[in-house]
Amino acid sequence: MPEIDNERYSLESPAATQFTRRKFFSWLGFGSMVLALGGCGTGTVAFLMPKTNLEPSTTFVVGRPSDFKPGDMKLLEAKQVFIFRSYWKDLQTGEVVEGFQTISGICTHLGCAYKPFGPADQSPHANGWKTDQVHAHCPCHGSRFNRAGEVLAGPAPRPLPFYQMSLTPDGRLEVDASKIVPPTKYLTPDGKWIDGPRPDGKDINFS
Structure with a gap:
């Protein structure tokens, strides 16, 4: 070997x-x-x-101006907002002016969905509370808001926010919930951003 x-x-x-x-x-x-x-x-x-896939968009389309009649108040439950098509008479020209507004449908207390705005004599009262204003009532803890979003009663710490609106290039109404505007701002049916009266609920057709 x-x-x-x-x-x-x-x-x-x-x-x-x-x-x-x-x-x-x-x-x-x-x-x-x-x-x-x-x-x-x-x-x-x-x-x-x-x-954009991780964060929900703050802008959304709510329809066309023709989908709303003057005096309409519509709740979009999917977005929890109320859309108003308001109208008023211009004191200088005497002409009727129309404008759209969007207000949050979420109570500023703990985030509950409040009831639609209603006339004073049809809105639910509790503990003897009364008002002669058109207002909305939150069923969770009793907060109440007038048509301008201001707190009338209850634990809500701040007013309801109004959101900016605009017209898309194809003529649809778009809401941007990331931009807060005063309650005296309106979007006209042709897309102009104008100043108007402080809303008091007389612009809502309850019939």
Whole structure:
């Protein structure tokens, strides 16, 4: 039997040592890459996904001006807003002016949906509370608001917000719930942003 050259085949030989180190560092590099990809996978997915997919849009279309008649008050339950098509007489010209408004349908106390605005003699009263104003009533904790969004009673800490409106290029009414406007601002059916009277509820047709 031929003798084995232990020195030639020893793992301590330069060739064997070089191969072993090369293989070790190769596997070490591959393992580090796998760990890095696993650790940043969630962040990478979040980075690649558009932000608009993670946050709901604050703008939405509510219909065309022709979908609303003068005196209309419509609740859009999906968006929890009331749309008004108001009208009033211009004191200088004597002409009837029309304008749209959007008011939040969420009570500013704890976020409950309040009841639609109603005339004073038909709105629910509690504990002897009375008013001669058109108002809305929140059934959760009793807050009440007038047509201008002001708090009349209850624990609500602030008025109801009015949202900015505009016309889209194809003539539809669009609401931007990220922009708050005064209750004396109106959007005309042809898309003009105008000042008008402080709403008092006389613009609502309850019949």
